[in-house]
Amino acid sequence: MSLDSVAENILNHLWMISWQICILAIVVWGLCKVFSRSSASFRYWLWCIILLRLCLPGDFFQADREGYYIPNSLPTVWETPVTIEDALPENYTGSSSPIVNEPYISLHLSFPGVIVLLWGLCALFLGSIVILRAVYAYAQIKIYPRIEDPAILNLLEECQKSLGIKKHIEVLLSPKESDGPFLTGILFPKIILPQHVIHSWKEEELAPIVLHELAHLKRRDLVVNWLQILLQIVYFFHPVVWYINRKIYTERELICDDLAVFYLGGKRKRYTKTMLRVLQESNDVFSAFGAVGLAEKHHFLKTRIIRILDSKYLGYKKMKKLTLFILTLFAVCSIGVFGQQQTTATKAEGEVVVTYSIFTVQDGKEKSLNPEIFFLSGVDVKKQQKFAPGEYTLLISQAGYHHILKKISIPDGVKKFHIQEQIQPLRREIKKTSKDGVDIDVVIDGDFPAGERIDPEIVALNGKDVRDNVFQPGTYRLKISQPGYATIEEAVTIPKDAKTFVISRTLSTNVRKVITQISYDVQDNKRPQITMEKIGTKEKILINSDTKIKPDSYLLHIYQQHYFPIVSKVHVWPDDRPYVMQFQLVSKPVRIRLDVRYDDKKNLPQQLVTLSDLEGKAVQVVHDNHRIKPGKYMLNIQHPDYTFGREKYIQIHPGDQFLILEKMAKKASSPSGKEYTKLFFK
Missing domain, CATH: 2.60.40.1120 (Carboxypeptidase-like, regulatory domain)
Structure with a gap:
C-alpha cells in the first residue's frame, strides 16, 4: 500500500475544514455586524466557536472515496491471536501453512503526497520558529529582577482581591524600553513592567495597567492565545484563520479594557489617561512571544481610547443566561451541521466492495500474483466481493510463498475497500529427494511474537537434520531446539505413500530472569519500586532480585520517592540469557x-x-x-x-x-x- 491514500485523507481533511471555516467566518462576521452594539464578550465567543471547530478532528473514513488496508509496522497478530481455523471455511479440505511475511509499504508519492509533504515541512519549520522564540523569551524573562517595592506589591494584592484571584503572581522589572506592560506564564504568571513605568509613574496610574493584566489572567487568555498560535501553525496557508485570530485578539483586549474600567469604579478618564501616557511615552509597544498585554500598536490603542470615551460606551456586563443559551445553540448547530454534512452526503449504502492486488518482487521487479487462497474469515473473496464493515481474519496463501495471516478492519462509511499486499518467497526451497524419499517442509513459529517465522538451530528426526537428509515413511523421534524456547521432543510418523510431510509446530518461550541496573543522578542507596504490566491485560508483576518473566510486551513502571517516575514500553524477546534493564532516575527539584x-x-x-x-x-x-x-x-x-x-x-x-x-x-x-x-x- 502506498502512502498516497494517507496523503489524500489529510488533504481532504484540510480542504473540508478550509471551506467550512470560510462559511462559518462569513456567518459570524454578519452576526457581529448585526449585533455591533452588543458586548465584546458576545462577539469574542462567536469567533471562538470557529476556533473550536478548528480543534475538532475530521473523520478520514467518512468521505466518498475508497478505503485502504495499510499493513502495520508489526503484524496485527501480536495484539489479537489469530489461528488458521479463523480464516478457513468450516469444510475446507486443502492444505495451508500460515507464515506471516513482513508488511510492505510503498514510499511512492503522487501529487497529493507531495502537497502534504510540503505542508508538513512548512508546519514543522513554523513550529520550530515558535519554539525558538518561546525559549528565547523564557530565557530573557528568567533574568529579569523581581520588584520588591512594597507600594507596588500592595497595589497588586488589592487588585487581586478585587478580581478574586488567589494565585501567586510575580512582578518583574524589564530593562528594555520596548517592552510594554504584559502578562506571561500559564502555570506561574508574571507581570512585566518597563523601567520608565516603575520610576516615574504614580500608584494611581499603575492600577489600570495591573487590573488589565489581571483581567487577562482571570479569563485564562494565555491558554487561548497559545491555542491560536498552534492552530495558526497547522493552518498557516489559510488567510481566514489569520483573520479570525486577529478578531479574537481584538475582542479580547476590548473585554479586558471593560473589566479594568469596571473594577476602577467606572472611571473611564482615569483608565484612558493611563493608555494615553503609554501611547505618548513609547514607540509601538512589543511584548514577549506568547504573552498578552495592555498595548500593541499605536493605532489600535487610539481606537480603544476613542471607544471607551464614547458617550454610547456600554461597559462591562455579565452575559445573561439567554445570551449563553444562544451562543451554545449556535455552536452546537454550526459544528454539528458541518461535522455531519460530509458523513450524511457520502456514507456508503449497503455493503463494501472489497478488491485486492497481490504481488511479489523478483529480480528487483514487481510481479502480480493471483493467490490460490484469499479468504476473509472463511469467505473466498474471489467468489464474494461484498462484505459488511467490521473485523475480519485475512488469509492469503500461494504455493512457494510465505502465507499472510492477520486481523484487518473494514471501516464504516466507504464504498470500496482495497487490500494490497506483498508476499515473500520461501527462504528455503523444498529439497527434492530421490524417487523413494519424502520431502520435508518445516513451518515453525513461536508464541511470542505470535506467528513470527522461526528457523530453529535443530530440527532433527532420529538425530538427523531434516534439511540435509532423506527420510522414508516410518516412525521417528522429532527434536526441535531453539535458544529462548522450550525444546520439543516427540514421536512422529511419516505416512506411507506421502510425497511431502509438513512439520508445523509452535514453540513456547522460556521464562527469563530479570536483572535491574538502576542508577541515580544523585547518589541514593534505596531500591525503587519496579513493576511490569503485560500490555493488553491488567496483570502486574513486581520485579525483585529473583523475578522471572515470560517474553512479551510490557509497560514498565519505575517509581522512587523524590525522583521523576519512568514509564516505558519494553519488549522482552526470547533468549536464554537474563533480561537486563538499565535506567537512570533523575531527581526532582x-x-x-x-x-x-x-x-x-x-x-x-x-x-x-x-x-x-x-x-x-x-x-x-x-x-x-x-x-x-x-x-x-x-x-x-x-x-x-x-x-x-x-x-x-x-x-x-x-x-x-x-x-x-x-x-x-x-x-x-x-x-x-x-x-x-x-x-x-x-
Missing part, C-alpha cells in the same frame, strides 16, 4: 527555604543568596520557595550591611524541601547609597 538571621534583625529583604557549582561557574540566585536540582553546591550570601564570612559547601539531598539556616554579622561600616544600589542590582 527541591524547594529551598531560606532562614537568614542577623545580629539585630531577621529576614531583611536585601540579602542576595547564591548557589554555584564546585568550580564556582554556574551561579544561581536563590529565593525563598525557589526550586533547585539536588547536588553539592557552594553557598554565598551577600548583604550591603552584613557579612557572611567564608563561602561554605552544602549537600542538597533529594526531598520535599531543604532549609538554608545561616547567621550574618553586621559590618563595621555600611557602604554609601551609590555603592549599595550598585551591589543590590548586581
Whole structure:
C-alpha cells in the first residue's frame, strides 16, 4: 500500500475544514455586524466557536472515496491471536501453512503526497520558529529582577482581591524600553513592567495597567492565545484563520479594557489617561512571544481610547443566561451541521466492495500474483466481493510463498475497500529427494511474537537434520531446539505413500530472569519500586532480585520517592540469557527555604543568596520557595550591611524541601547609597 491514500485523507481533511471555516467566518462576521452594539464578550465567543471547530478532528473514513488496508509496522497478530481455523471455511479440505511475511509499504508519492509533504515541512519549520522564540523569551524573562517595592506589591494584592484571584503572581522589572506592560506564564504568571513605568509613574496610574493584566489572567487568555498560535501553525496557508485570530485578539483586549474600567469604579478618564501616557511615552509597544498585554500598536490603542470615551460606551456586563443559551445553540448547530454534512452526503449504502492486488518482487521487479487462497474469515473473496464493515481474519496463501495471516478492519462509511499486499518467497526451497524419499517442509513459529517465522538451530528426526537428509515413511523421534524456547521432543510418523510431510509446530518461550541496573543522578542507596504490566491485560508483576518473566510486551513502571517516575514500553524477546534493564532516575527539584538571621534583625529583604557549582561557574540566585536540582553546591550570601564570612559547601539531598539556616554579622561600616544600589542590582 502506498502512502498516497494517507496523503489524500489529510488533504481532504484540510480542504473540508478550509471551506467550512470560510462559511462559518462569513456567518459570524454578519452576526457581529448585526449585533455591533452588543458586548465584546458576545462577539469574542462567536469567533471562538470557529476556533473550536478548528480543534475538532475530521473523520478520514467518512468521505466518498475508497478505503485502504495499510499493513502495520508489526503484524496485527501480536495484539489479537489469530489461528488458521479463523480464516478457513468450516469444510475446507486443502492444505495451508500460515507464515506471516513482513508488511510492505510503498514510499511512492503522487501529487497529493507531495502537497502534504510540503505542508508538513512548512508546519514543522513554523513550529520550530515558535519554539525558538518561546525559549528565547523564557530565557530573557528568567533574568529579569523581581520588584520588591512594597507600594507596588500592595497595589497588586488589592487588585487581586478585587478580581478574586488567589494565585501567586510575580512582578518583574524589564530593562528594555520596548517592552510594554504584559502578562506571561500559564502555570506561574508574571507581570512585566518597563523601567520608565516603575520610576516615574504614580500608584494611581499603575492600577489600570495591573487590573488589565489581571483581567487577562482571570479569563485564562494565555491558554487561548497559545491555542491560536498552534492552530495558526497547522493552518498557516489559510488567510481566514489569520483573520479570525486577529478578531479574537481584538475582542479580547476590548473585554479586558471593560473589566479594568469596571473594577476602577467606572472611571473611564482615569483608565484612558493611563493608555494615553503609554501611547505618548513609547514607540509601538512589543511584548514577549506568547504573552498578552495592555498595548500593541499605536493605532489600535487610539481606537480603544476613542471607544471607551464614547458617550454610547456600554461597559462591562455579565452575559445573561439567554445570551449563553444562544451562543451554545449556535455552536452546537454550526459544528454539528458541518461535522455531519460530509458523513450524511457520502456514507456508503449497503455493503463494501472489497478488491485486492497481490504481488511479489523478483529480480528487483514487481510481479502480480493471483493467490490460490484469499479468504476473509472463511469467505473466498474471489467468489464474494461484498462484505459488511467490521473485523475480519485475512488469509492469503500461494504455493512457494510465505502465507499472510492477520486481523484487518473494514471501516464504516466507504464504498470500496482495497487490500494490497506483498508476499515473500520461501527462504528455503523444498529439497527434492530421490524417487523413494519424502520431502520435508518445516513451518515453525513461536508464541511470542505470535506467528513470527522461526528457523530453529535443530530440527532433527532420529538425530538427523531434516534439511540435509532423506527420510522414508516410518516412525521417528522429532527434536526441535531453539535458544529462548522450550525444546520439543516427540514421536512422529511419516505416512506411507506421502510425497511431502509438513512439520508445523509452535514453540513456547522460556521464562527469563530479570536483572535491574538502576542508577541515580544523585547518589541514593534505596531500591525503587519496579513493576511490569503485560500490555493488553491488567496483570502486574513486581520485579525483585529473583523475578522471572515470560517474553512479551510490557509497560514498565519505575517509581522512587523524590525522583521523576519512568514509564516505558519494553519488549522482552526470547533468549536464554537474563533480561537486563538499565535506567537512570533523575531527581526532582527541591524547594529551598531560606532562614537568614542577623545580629539585630531577621529576614531583611536585601540579602542576595547564591548557589554555584564546585568550580564556582554556574551561579544561581536563590529565593525563598525557589526550586533547585539536588547536588553539592557552594553557598554565598551577600548583604550591603552584613557579612557572611567564608563561602561554605552544602549537600542538597533529594526531598520535599531543604532549609538554608545561616547567621550574618553586621559590618563595621555600611557602604554609601551609590555603592549599595550598585551591589543590590548586581
